[in-house]
Amino acid sequence: xxxxxxxxxxxxxxxxxLGVVAFVFKRNIITIFMAIELxxxxxxxxxxxxxxxxxxxxHVALDGQVFVFFVIVVAAAxxxxxxxxxxxxxxxxxxxxxxxxxxxxx
Amino acid sequence: MLLPxxxxxxxxxxxxxxxxxxxxxxVNATAIGSVAxxxxxxxxxxxxxxxxxxxxxxxxxxYFTWMVAGPFRADFSLQVDQLTIVMxxxxxxVGLLVHIFSIGYxxxxxxxxxxxCYLNLFVFFMLTLVLGSNLLVTFVGWEGVGLCSYLLIGFWxxxxxxxxxxxxxxxxxxxxxxxFMVGILLVFATFHTVEYxxxxxxxxxxxxxxxxxxxxxTAICLLLFAGAIGKSAQLPLYVWLPDAMEGPTPVSxxxxxxxxxxxxxxxxxxxxxxFARSPIAMLVVAIVGAVTAFYAATIGMAxxxxxxxxxxxxxxxxxxxxxxxxxxxxxxxxxxxxxxxFFKGLLxxxxxxxxxxMGGEQDMLxxxxxxxxxxxxxxxxLIATLAIAGIPPFAGFFSKDEIxxxxxxxxxxxxxxxxxxxxxALLTSFYMFRLIFLTFFGRQRYDEHHVHxxxxxxxxxxxxxxxxxxxxxxxxxxxxxxxxGPDYFANFxxxxxxxxxxxxxxxxxxxxxxxxYFSGFAVLAxxxxxxIAWFIYLGDPERPKRLAKxxxxxxxxxxxxYFVDEIYGALIIKPLIWGSEHILWHxxxxxxxxxxxxxxxxxxxxxxxxxxxxxxxxxxxxxxWVIIGAVGFTALLLGILGMxx
Numbered sequence: 001x002x003x004x005x006x007x008x009x010x011x012x013x014x015x016x017x018l019g020v021v022a023f024v025f026k027r028n029i030i031t032i033f034m035a036i037e038l039x040x041x042x043x044x045x046x047x048x049x050x051x052x053x054x055x056x057x058x059h060v061a062l063d064g065q066v067f068v069f070f071v072i073v074v075a076a077a078x079x080x081x082x083x084x085x086x087x088x089x090x091x092x093x094x095x096x097x098x099x100x101x102x103x104x105x106x
Numbered sequence: 107m108l109l110p111x112x113x114x115x116x117x118x119x120x121x122x123x124x125x126x127x128x129x130x131x132x133v134n135a136t137a138i139g140s141v142a143x144x145x146x147x148x149x150x151x152x153x154x155x156x157x158x159x160x161x162x163x164x165x166x167x168x169y170f171t172w173m174v175a176g177p178f179r180a181d182f183s184l185q186v187d188q189l190t191i192v193m194x195x196x197x198x199x200v201g202l203l204v205h206i207f208s209i210g211y212x213x214x215x216x217x218x219x220x221x222x223c224y225l226n227l228f229v230f231f232m233l234t235l236v237l238g239s240n241l242l243v244t245f246v247g248w249e250g251v252g253l254c255s256y257l258l259i260g261f262w263x264x265x266x267x268x269x270x271x272x273x274x275x276x277x278x279x280x281x282x283x284x285x286f287m288v289g290i291l292l293v294f295a296t297f298h299t300v301e302y303x304x305x306x307x308x309x310x311x312x313x314x315x316x317x318x319x320x321x322x323x324t325a326i327c328l329l330l331f332a333g334a335i336g337k338s339a340q341l342p343l344y345v346w347l348p349d350a351m352e353g354p355t356p357v358s359x360x361x362x363x364x365x366x367x368x369x370x371x372x373x374x375x376x377x378x379x380x381f382a383r384s385p386i387a388m389l390v391v392a393i394v395g396a397v398t399a400f401y402a403a404t405i406g407m408a409x410x411x412x413x414x415x416x417x418x419x420x421x422x423x424x425x426x427x428x429x430x431x432x433x434x435x436x437x438x439x440x441x442x443x444x445x446x447x448f449f450k451g452l453l454x455x456x457x458x459x460x461x462x463x464m465g466g467e468q469d470m471l472x473x474x475x476x477x478x479x480x481x482x483x484x485x486x487x488l489i490a491t492l493a494i495a496g497i498p499p500f501a502g503f504f505s506k507d508e509i510x511x512x513x514x515x516x517x518x519x520x521x522x523x524x525x526x527x528x529x530x531a532l533l534t535s536f537y538m539f540r541l542i543f544l545t546f547f548g549r550q551r552y553d554e555h556h557v558h559x560x561x562x563x564x565x566x567x568x569x570x571x572x573x574x575x576x577x578x579x580x581x582x583x584x585x586x587x588x589x590x591g592p593d594y595f596a597n598f599x600x601x602x603x604x605x606x607x608x609x610x611x612x613x614x615x616x617x618x619x620x621x622x623y624f625s626g627f628a629v630l631a632x633x634x635x636x637x638i639a640w641f642i643y644l645g646d647p648e649r650p651k652r653l654a655k656x657x658x659x660x661x662x663x664x665x666x667x668y669f670v671d672e673i674y675g676a677l678i679i680k681p682l683i684w685g686s687e688h689i690l691w692h693x694x695x696x697x698x699x700x701x702x703x704x705x706x707x708x709x710x711x712x713x714x715x716x717x718x719x720x721x722x723x724x725x726x727x728x729x730x731w732v733i734i735g736a737v738g739f740t741a742l743l744l745g746i747l748g749m750x751x
Contacts, residue, residue: 024730032726102723 008049015042029086029096033079040075044068141205141229145198152191166239166303180300185239189602192440193236193372196447197365201229203569204360207455210566211356211462221261221354228254232365236372241290241300244373248286248337251366252279258361259353271349278346282336286373289329296322306379316383327380327387331394334370338424341398347421351413355458358413363420363454364447371427371443375436378603382434388518392432396513396523396530399425403533407540411468412457415541419494420450422530426509429527433519435512436603437596441584442505448580449493449502452573456487459562459570460545464552470541475550479559482567484546486574491542493577495535495632498625504581506531507628514624528631535635543639 019039026032051064090096158165168183186194205225212221231254235247253276260272290300297305334340339347350362361367374381374391381387399422406418423446430439461468463480477484493500496507510531513524552559561567583595720731 020733024726024733027726098725101725 005049005053008052009046012042012046012049015039015045027097027099029089029098029101032098033082033086036082037075037079040071044071047071138202138205138209140226141198141202144229144233145202148191148194148198151186152195155186155191168239172242177298178294180240180242182243183239183301184237184243185302186237187602188599189372189375189440190236192444192599194233196368196444197229197232197236200364200447200451200573201232201360203572204356204364204451204455207359207458207566207569208354208356210563211458212354215354217261221258224254224257224261225357225360228258228361228366232369235369239302240304241293241302244376245286245290248333248369248373249283251361251369252276252283252337255279255350255361255366258357259350261353261357265352267349268352271346271352275346275350278343279336282333282343284332285329285336286333289326289333292322292326292329296326302376309379309383316385320386321384323380324384324386327377327384328390330373330377330380331370331387331391334373334428335394336370338367338370338428339421340370340394340425340428341401344398344402344421348414348417351411351417355413355454355461358417359451359454359458362417363450367420367424368427368443368447371424371431371439374428374431375440375603378431378436381431385518388432388434389520390432391428392513392518392520392523395425395428395430395432396526397425398422399429400526400530400533401425403530403537406537407533409537410471412460412470412473412541412545413454413468415470415537416450416453416457419453419534419538422534423450423494425530426506426527429513429523430509433512433516433523435509435516437593437599438505438508438512440599441581441595442502442509445493445501445505445577445580448573449490449500449577452486452490452570452577453494455566455570455573456483456490459483459566460487462562462566463559465558467552470544472552473545474548474552475546476559477546480561482561483570486567486570487546488542489574490577491538493581495538495635496531496628497632497636498629499578499582501577501579501581503625503629503632504584507625508584510628511624515620528627531628532631532635535632536639537635539636539639540642 016039019035019037019042022035022038023032026035047064047067049064051061054061054063086096089101093100155165165187166183166185168181170182172180172182174180205222208221208225212218215221228251231247231250233247235244235251238244238247256272256276259275260269262268263272293305294300297308299305299308336343347362347367351358353362381391402418402421402425406415406422409415409418423442427439427442427446430436430442460473460476460480460483463476463483464473467473489500493502496503498504510524510527513519513527514521583598584593
């Protein structure tokens with residue numbers, strides 16, 4: 001007896017929603033960063049859940065897992081670049097508040 | 107066949123001459139060499155041509171398909187037949203002599219290479235015009251020579267009158283070219299091809315009858331003739347040619363006497379099967395020709411600028427050529443075209459030599475008594491004058507006599523036009539001898555201390571002598587006709603015009619004796635003109651002035667060239683300028699066009715101004731928009747999916 005796929009999806013949706021809310025409302029850039037990771041992992045969870053749901057007794061679907069690995073790789077790369085940006089920002093601004101980083105406008 | 111060689115030689119050498127600017131001798135070598143080479147090519151073509159069987163003519167060589175648009179198709183193809191051969195010989199032959207002359211004439215000009223570059227380009231375009239086997243290729247050459255004419259008239263572009271004259275020439279001919287272009291389109295609409303051979307074949311196969319009413323063929327002919335009027339400076343578009351004398355004299359000789367201005371005659375002769383089917387158009391051509399021949403001759407009588415006299419003389423002689431075509435005597439027209447190229451080219455070059463000798467003076471009233479000082483120029487010019495006045499045995503006699511005879515007795519004979527042309531011939535002789543007497547005889551009217559009169563260098567005199575020889579013997583092709591022998595020139599050209607002569611109304615061949623009488627008349631006209639000029643200008647020096655005074659208003663009218671320039675200015679140019687300024691500029695351009703364009707820009711800027719406020723630079727607000735967009739899009743998608751179920 002396994003857990004129905006909708007449970008996983010509900011959890012994934014909640015995590016993703018938390019990520020979105022945190023992304024929009026938090027001002028600390030590190031927190032925003034973590035919110036992004038949260039969203040990515042929510043999606044990963046959904047992938048794996050679907051992959052599991054599509055597997056049958058004679059056939060194990062691994063497509064979702066493969067996707068997840070790709071996402072993890074991209075997330076790692078993004079973290080490397082993103083943290084470098086955060087460091088540079090912290091150096092120049094002495095602050096981690098994203099609302100003060102608004103030079104790129106009209 | 108030879109055509110590829112000919113075409114590529116002309117193209118390649120002309121292209122090379124444009125890059126050529128290193129030194130004078132290099133320029134000379136390319137310029138003269140290219141024209142000389144194409145002349146040799148033409149001679150070789152003539153030799154091969156003469157060996158062809160009659161059914162192989164015309165030789166058409168298609169190089170590539172130029173454009174295809176629906177049923178419309180035009181090849182870049184060249185064609186050689188008897189008419190082309192004559193034109194080729196004239197263009198390259200006279201062109202070569204003028205090039206040689208220019209070496210001496212332009213020797214001191216700083217833009218030496220530019221001159222030869224234009225001149226070579228002109229020869230190239232003229233050959234394109236003549237060789238083209240369809241109306242479109244001809245049209246390319248047609249516009250090309252117009253361009254070169256513009257460039258060369260305005261060659262001394264620091265002189266305002268020169269640039270103005272260039273513009274005038276270009277714009278005036280443009281009016282005619284408009285007709286030419288519409289004519290080409292109408293040809294295509296009617297015959298579904300613009301190839302000469304195709305058009306003529308359609309005409310022959312359908313046995314298209316002669317059109318006695320005003321129909322589509324007449325319309326085509328008149329439109330093409332409009333182009334010819336512009337290019338060949340006939341009434342009412344002749345005004346540009348006298349002004350074109352602002353250009354260097356060799357240019358006047360080559361472009362505005364020998365070759366380009368005869369393009370109109372060429373196109374009428376080329377389209378002869380079409381014209382032959384439209385007596386109305388023929389009559390128009392003949393009337394325009396005869397009236398121009400007489401009219402321009404009257405103006406020529408009173409001009410004092412040596413080149414202006416020659417310019418009006420050219421207009422008048424071109425009128426004769428059109429008259430010949432209009433009365434169905436195409437061979438006579440082309441014959442006159444050829445002899446005219448010789449003697450008018452010679453007249454202009456000799457005039458150039460005189461101007462050179464006088465240090466730039468063009469006013470005949472300030473010359474006089476030059477005979478002894480520049481004998482070679484004087485002799486050659488006298489020969490040319492005898493030729494143009496129609497005194498036998500010089501070339502002009504044969505060709506002009508043929509035209510007059512055709513106007514009197516040809517299939518489309520018209521006694522009134524003959525009378526006009528005859529009077530014109532008399533005037534021609536008069537004004538030409540007036541020119542000779544004023545320039546070379548009589549009292550010396552220039553200041554010897556200021557003007558150092560000197561004979562031109564041999565490089566200028568040699569072309570004069572060659573042309574003088576041609577002006578003398580050039581008409582002898584037709585000489586046996588006088589004693590009822592064959593006319594070699596007419597026989598050579600016969601295949602080109604055979605289709606249209608068959609269509610002409612049948613007439614009884616008039617007695618040969620009558621023709622001789624008429625030749626006698628023509629000569630008499632020439633001699634009378636000579637005598638009058640002698641009487642007026644060589645006798646009492648005060649006589650011309652007294653005569654001018656006694657003629658009063660008439661003299662002023664003629665001297666002022668009938669004030670046509672002024673009339674055009676008041677009737678056409680002023681309203682155009684007014685309209686351009688007050689309506690086109692201030693209302694249409696500033697109000698409507700600028701308004702539309704600026705309005706569109708303003709609207710875009712206003713919209714952008716509103717939209718840019720969204721770009722706050724705040725990353726979180728962007729994220730908010732992204733989420734709103736994503737949610738909205740998902741909702742939309744679900745909505746659509748929901749509707750499906």
